Amino acid sequence: MRRNNHFPVFKEEGLMTKAELVVKIAEKAGMTKADAERCLNYFLDTVEETLVDEGKLTLTGFGTFQVDERKERVGRNPRTGEEIKIPACKVVKFRPGKLLKDAVK
Incomplete structure (x- = not known):
């Protein structure tokens, strides 16, 4: 497994990384991983903005x-x-x- 500062090197039981979530979204929605990652990032940004504002x-x-x-x-x-x-x-x-x-x- 390639070392990356944003994701754990060893997968803990029950832990899903953002990269794995992107893959699942892409598969379920029938879209590319890049599009799925953009959608997830937009969603997370919107949640953050809403919590800050409201x-x-x-x-x-x-x-x-x-x-x-x-x-x-x-x-x-x-x-x-x-x-x-x-x-x-x-x-x-x-x-x-x-x-x-x-x-x-």
Whole structure:
């Protein structure tokens, strides 16, 4: 397997790389891998832009991506046990929709 900084060298069980997803999309849609990769990149860019601009994206049946604010909190340095302040930050949360939940069961 060729080494690439963007993809793992050894495939972990249950892990699908972006390249493998592109191949699956191309096969299912009957398009070239280049076109499938462009489509996937457009989709990912659109999801990112929507979350930045609106804070929420719902794909009916699949699930909802939502930006949430994590409050500042106190943590501990695992090496020294010293208390450290963890600053507030924004995180993306995903809540699966009914169709996805049912498909995974």
